[in-house]
Each structure stands twice: as structure tokens, then as C-alpha cells.
Amino acid sequence: MYLRIMNQLDVSCMGDIIRREIENPHVSEAVFERVSHAVAVLDDAYGKERKAFDMGGFVFLLTDIHDSECIKSQILDCYALSEENSEYTEEICKGAGQEVWQEEMYLRSSDDAVVIIYVKEMEDILNE
Secondary structure (H helix, E strand, O other), rough: EEEEEOOOHHHHHHHHHHHHHHHHHHHHHHHHHHHHHHHHHHHHOOOOOOOOOOOEEEEEEEEOOOOOHHHHHHHHHHOOOOOOOOOOEEEEEEEOEEEEEEEEEEEEEOOOOEEEEEEHHHHHOOOO
16 A cells, blocks of 8 residues: 655644554654655645645655555656665664665655655665
8 A cells, every 4th residue: 555645734634544554653653753754844845735736746655565666666657767866765664573664755856856655675675
């Protein structure tokens, strides 16, 4: 599953969904805080009244470890982005077992960003 989050209204409305999708309370709070922070930065810079096609960007949250790489690839293809061109990749936290939560940001233009927050298997990271 993925969520497309544009502004603080989305964060507020989807907060319970985010926490429910991520079972580990420590992880869900860390991920929720990162989503909230990324959206706050976009709201501050481009306005919280942004519509779907306005500049500023949005956050994608991918919560299923089995689908995250496929969905991430589809998002990058849809917006004509390349993994090699991410502005940054940052580890948010480690979950139970072998899962790692990461954040990546891609610039579509000087005024439009796509942030992808997703869960990944530790061994996938080690193999990169």
C-alpha cells in the first residue's frame, strides 16, 4: 500500500492509518514524524493550500516491505525520475528483524519535489 500526502491536512487525516499500517510503535512514530516534517517543509515553502497539480511536491509513504521496491520504481517512472538522481537517501530507523525505513528526495524542478519514504530489507541495502 502507498499513501500520497500533500499537506498537513493529509497528515492529520491519515495519521491513524499510518500508525495502523506500521505495527511497531517506535517505528510508526519515527516514520510519522518524518512524514510530518517533510510535509511541513513543503507547506512552509509552497503553502498548505496546494492542490494536486500545484508546485511544491508531496510525500509518498510505502508501507509494505514486499511491494515497496516495485511501487517506488513505478513512482519514479511516472515522474520521469531516476534513482541515481536522488538529492539524498537517509535511513530513518530500523524495524524488527531485517527491515530498514528510508527516505529519498527527488527534485522534479526547482519548485517541485517528490519524497519517498519506504521500508526495505536490510540485505537489499547491503547488496547495493
